[in-house]
Amino acid sequence: xxxxxxxxxxxxxxxIGMPIAFALGLTSILSILLFLGPSEFDLFAKFIFDAxxxxxxxxxxxxxxxxxxxGGSTVSKHxxxxxxxxxxxxxxxxxxxxxxxxxxxxxLTGSSAATAAAIGHVAVPEMEQRGVPVxxxxxxxxxxxxxxxxxxxxxxxxxxxxxxxxxxxxxFAAGIMPGIVITILFCIWIxxxxxxxxxxxxxxxxxxxxxxxxxxxxxxxxxxxAGPDAPDFTWSQRAVALLKVxxxxxxxxxxxxVLYAGVATPSEAAAVGVVMVLLLIGVAYRGLGGRQFVxxxxxxxxxxxxxxxxxxxxxxxxxxxxxxxVPQELAGIVTEMDLNKWIIMVVINIVLLVMGCFLPPVSIIxxxxxxxxxxxxxxxxxxxxxGIIMTxxxxxGLITPPVGxxxxxxxxxxxxxxxxxxxxxxxxxxxxxxxSIVLFSIFPWIVTFLPKLLY
Amino acid sequence: MTTTLKYILTFRWANLTSEVSGYLxxxxxxxxxxxxxxGVTSRYFLGHPTIWQTELSVYLLLxxxxxxxxxxLKQHAHVGVDLLVEALPARPQLLLRLVASTLSLGVVLVxxxxxxxxxxxxTQNGWTSSTVWAAPLSIVYAILPLGMLLVACQYVAFVIEGxxxxxxxxxxxxIAILKQQNPELSAAHTSDPEPAGPVGLGSSxxxxxxxxxxxx
Numbered sequence: 001x002x003x004x005x006x007x008x009x010x011x012x013x014x015x016i017g018m019p020i021a022f023a024l025g026l027t028s029i030l031s032i033l034l035f036l037g038p039s040e041f042d043l044f045a046k047f048i049f050d051a052x053x054x055x056x057x058x059x060x061x062x063x064x065x066x067x068x069x070x071g072g073s074t075v076s077k078h079x080x081x082x083x084x085x086x087x088x089x090x091x092x093x094x095x096x097x098x099x100x101x102x103x104x105x106x107x108l109t110g111s112s113a114a115t116a117a118a119i120g121h122v123a124v125p126e127m128e129q130r131g132v133p134v135x136x137x138x139x140x141x142x143x144x145x146x147x148x149x150x151x152x153x154x155x156x157x158x159x160x161x162x163x164x165x166x167x168x169x170x171x172f173a174a175g176i177m178p179g180i181v182i183t184i185l186f187c188i189w190i191x192x193x194x195x196x197x198x199x200x201x202x203x204x205x206x207x208x209x210x211x212x213x214x215x216x217x218x219x220x221x222x223x224x225x226a227g228p229d230a231p232d233f234t235w236s237q238r239a240v241a242l243l244k245v246x247x248x249x250x251x252x253x254x255x256x257x258v259l260y261a262g263v264a265t266p267s268e269a270a271a272v273g274v275v276m277v278l279l280l281i282g283v284a285y286r287g288l289g290g291r292q293f294v295x296x297x298x299x300x301x302x303x304x305x306x307x308x309x310x311x312x313x314x315x316x317x318x319x320x321x322x323x324x325x326v327p328q329e330l331a332g333i334v335t336e337m338d339l340n341k342w343i344i345m346v347v348i349n350i351v352l353l354v355m356g357c358f359l360p361p362v363s364i365i366x367x368x369x370x371x372x373x374x375x376x377x378x379x380x381x382x383x384x385x386x387g388i389i390m391t392x393x394x395x396x397g398l399i400t401p402p403v404g405x406x407x408x409x410x411x412x413x414x415x416x417x418x419x420x421x422x423x424x425x426x427x428x429x430x431x432x433x434x435x436s437i438v439l440f441s442i443f444p445w446i447v448t449f450l451p452k453l454l455y
Numbered sequence: 456m457t458t459t460l461k462y463i464l465t466f467r468w469a470n471l472t473s474e475v476s477g478y479l480x481x482x483x484x485x486x487x488x489x490x491x492x493x494g495v496t497s498r499y500f501l502g503h504p505t506i507w508q509t510e511l512s513v514y515l516l517l518x519x520x521x522x523x524x525x526x527x528l529k530q531h532a533h534v535g536v537d538l539l540v541e542a543l544p545a546r547p548q549l550l551l552r553l554v555a556s557t558l559s560l561g562v563v564l565v566x567x568x569x570x571x572x573x574x575x576x577x578t579q580n581g582w583t584s585s586t587v588w589a590a591p592l593s594i595v596y597a598i599l600p601l602g603m604l605l606v607a608c609q610y611v612a613f614v615i616e617g618x619x620x621x622x623x624x625x626x627x628x629x630i631a632i633l634k635q636q637n638p639e640l641s642a643a644h645t646s647d648p649e650p651a652g653p654v655g656l657g658s659s660x661x662x663x664x665x666x667x668x669x670x671x
Contacts, residue, residue, distance in 0.1 A: 013558070016551055017540035019533035022559035029565055045569035049517075049599055055509050058491065058516045061484055264495050267512070271491035297481030301523040302532035305480070308520035309533060360534055402538055 003326035006031050006317070010367075020363045021309035028316040035324055044316065051315020052308055055267055056162050060110070061304035062270030063153040067109025068296045068303075069277045070248075072288060076118040078244045079104050080126070085233045085241040092194035094132050095140035096187045098123035102144030103183040104245070106151040107252045110158070111303075112361075112398050113409040116145025120413040133197040134417055139425025140190060142406045143432075144183075146395035149361060151179035152256065153273075155307065156361045156394060158266065160387040162311075163318075163369035167384075168266045169259055170451040174384050177446050178392065178436065185432050193428060251276055260454055307362050314363070318370040331375040341379040342441070348372065349393055349437065356397020360405065364394065385447045389437055396433045399426040465619075466612035470529060473609045476602075477526030480519045487515035507588040514595055521602025528609045531634065545627055552632040553617045560610040567603035574600055 009030055013023035032040050070076075083097025090096065102119045109115060120141045127137035149156045152172035161168035233241075254276060259269040281288055288296070321327060334344060355364050368390075376386050398406045407422050440447050462468060494508030527533055540551055576582075577592035584590045613632050619625040620633075627633060 014536045015539050016555050016558075017535050017537055018555045018559055019528075019535045021533055022562045023535070025562040025566065026558055029562060042569060042572065045566055045573045045599060048566060049570075049573070049596070052517055052520050053513060055513050058487060058512055061516065061519055062488060062491075065484060065488070258495075263499055268491055268495045271488050271512075272495060274488045275492050294478075294481065297484060298477050298526070298530075300484060301477055301480040301519060302527050302530050304484070304519050305521075305523040305527035306532045306534055308516070309524055309527070312520065358536055358538065363534070403536075 002031075002035055002324050003321065003330065005034075006321070006326075010317075014359075019309075020359070021306075021313045024310065024313040024317050024367070028313065028320050031317070031320045031324075036320065047316040047319050048312045051319075052312045054162060055265070056158070056168065057308060057311065058267040059153070059158050059168070059265075059270045060155050060307055061300060062267065062274050063110040063155065063158075064303050064307075065296070065300045066153075066270065066273045066277050067111055067114045067148075068300050069274070069281060069288070070105070070108050071114050071118045072292055072296060073281055075108070075245075075248055076101060076105060077122045078241075079248070080119065080123050082241040082245045085238045088233060090191070092132075092136065092187075092190040094123075094127050094130060095136050095190045095194065098127070098137075098140045099144040099183055099186045099190065102141065103147045103151060103179060104248070104252075106145075106147040106149075106179065107153075108248060109148055110153045110155040112146045112148035112395070113405050115148035116141055116406045116409045117413050119144060120410050124410070124414045124417070133194070133201055134421050135425035136190065136194050136197050137425070138410055138414070138417060138422040139193075139427075139429060140186070142399050142404075142410050142422060142426040143186060143429035145406045145409070146398045146429075146433075147179055147182065149394060149398075150175050150182065150388070150391050152176065153266075153270065154391065156365050156391050157387060159307075159311065159362060159365045160369055160390065163366055164373045164383055164387070166387065167455070170384050170455055171387050172256070172259070172266070173451040173454050174388050174447050175391070177450055178388055178440060181439070181446060182392070182433065182436050185436060186429065189428060189432050247280055251280060310363050311366055314366040317367070321371065327371045327374045330371060331378050334375055335378060341381070344375075344379060345381070345441070349389070352390060352393045353396060356394055357400055358403055359397075360403075361391075361394035361397065364397075365390065382444065382448055384451055385440070385444050388447045389440060392433055392437050392440070396430050400430055465615050466608060469525075469605075469608040469612040472605055473525040473529040476522045476524075476605050477530075480523030480526060483515040483518040483523075487512040487519070490515065506586075507590075510584065510586055510588055510590060514590070514598065517595075517598045518602075521599050522605060524602050525605035525609050528606055528613075529631075531631075545633075546621075549617060549620060549627070549630065549633060553614060553621065556610055556613050556617065556632055560607060560614060563603050563607045563610060567600055567607055570596070570600040570603055 006027060010023060010027040013026050014020065018026065029044070032038075032044070079101035080097055083100040084094060087093035087096045087100070098119055101123065102115050105115050105118055106112075109118075120138075123141055124137050128134065148154070152175050154172070154175060157171040157175055158168055160166070161171050251273070255269050255273040258264045258272055259266060264272060352364065352368070355368070372386075373383065376383055398404055401407070401423060404423075404426070407419065407426060410422050411417065411419050490508045491512045494505040494512070497503045497508075498505050524533075535555075540548055540555075543551065574593065574596040577596045582592040584592060584595065616625060616630055617632050620627060620630040
């Protein structure tokens, strides 16, 4: 009951447009006044301070900084070109290259929008110019970008790890295989989707030709440069393209290496990563200008304070809720209902999916994890596995309206493409992602075998 | 009323303090990076135990969170649900934005008040952190109230501006709280081909907010 009142209060404050952090703050102030009494108030600042006073959280701004440093560099271009050199002979190969480039870029940053923006502004114009249908091009980039929060480093997995007190290293390891599997599934969809889309466009072109007589100058089929008649790449060209991305692959291996060799904690690995990126950009590639660097720092400050303020205030509300024993009660009620645990999992996923349509992943993870964690463990689910399922669920939210952030990010990068085309292009991928949740539920070892191997 | 007095009374200077807080937080970010890096290398290569590095990095993280919060507010980085608000016509929208901002200001003031109490207690008793480093908590506990003070000032500036707009004393398009949340939420530098941005201290308060990545 108290839990329901608190939820309604939070919902109202969200809907009037308060920043999520302060909406959570106001909810906790009112909850303390209503349910705990004003004497607990003295500890308010202490709760906020303690929620943020965590070395593990430092990984977030540092991985964000690392991603932002990459965003301004030419890495996305090199990644896309390497993918193209290897995949151009396959139907839909260019779109596959952008998904591949996204998944590698995702391993350099913990954010989805950053991935979609970085790959998008290189790949979409290139694909358009080469005759890839616009929906295939934008869908691949918008959906590929969502891999940013699944493939380590991942800001959402760090937050889930801190909120659930699970090992961030294990969560990162658990994200790798699903990331690869989803990348492959995306490519399979592109293979079939390209054919469907080309047929649809051909039909549309035929219809317009029938209507407007005289304008038919042989443009009935859209030329595709990817596929069997794509330009040839020699093996040496392919090798060179791969060589160009080698430093970045080395960096990924380096950061994950220091993490899994037990040399460093995730936060320390992030710091090592930032220093390595600075060296890489300073030494191997054209340096970042002073102004650009300041801009990257300010942008990182913005993203960090946004995330960490939400973490700070959600820490208070989580403390209040556990004082009131809300998570335990919820777990009790659900267990008493004696439903099949998979039915409960489906319900949880639907709730997360709906939330994901309106709220950014960070806020959902930090609000929901403390409440759901006792339930998940009580039902006998692996909490590491659930962290991954939740993250894939958040990925769907990033490409569905009304608040599908990646759709808007992409539109910001390629403003001449209609939002409708981006939306329609991304839509099939929500089913691919949904299907992958089912797949990982049937074969949970795809998620869990790597963390078990490493720890 | 003289221009200077107007500047002080309408809290327009808060835009400047918020801007400065952003730059300081950027420096704190770099500081946290190198402090952590120093900790790793000295522990791994030299075998020295990490004493102050981890702790200092966390305090710098707190600085970025709370002091950087003022900059984030000015840049509209603090994400909210805008769906309903943006569907409203201009005037009710401004009214609702004012209500939301005032409520947020209230929250910030409550945190500020309790944070000052916490800081005062630590300072009076000369408390230090319970580590080998024993950092004086009078400094550490000052970060939260300082940040909240800066955030509060920025909110006061927003609210005053909004009220002026409500009474037609300021054109709608110049009101910061109505410019909430640019949909181009990309990492700024990738979508912006021009290197020049709102760089430079005290850029005008009506500057276009930099888009912020909220996808995480």
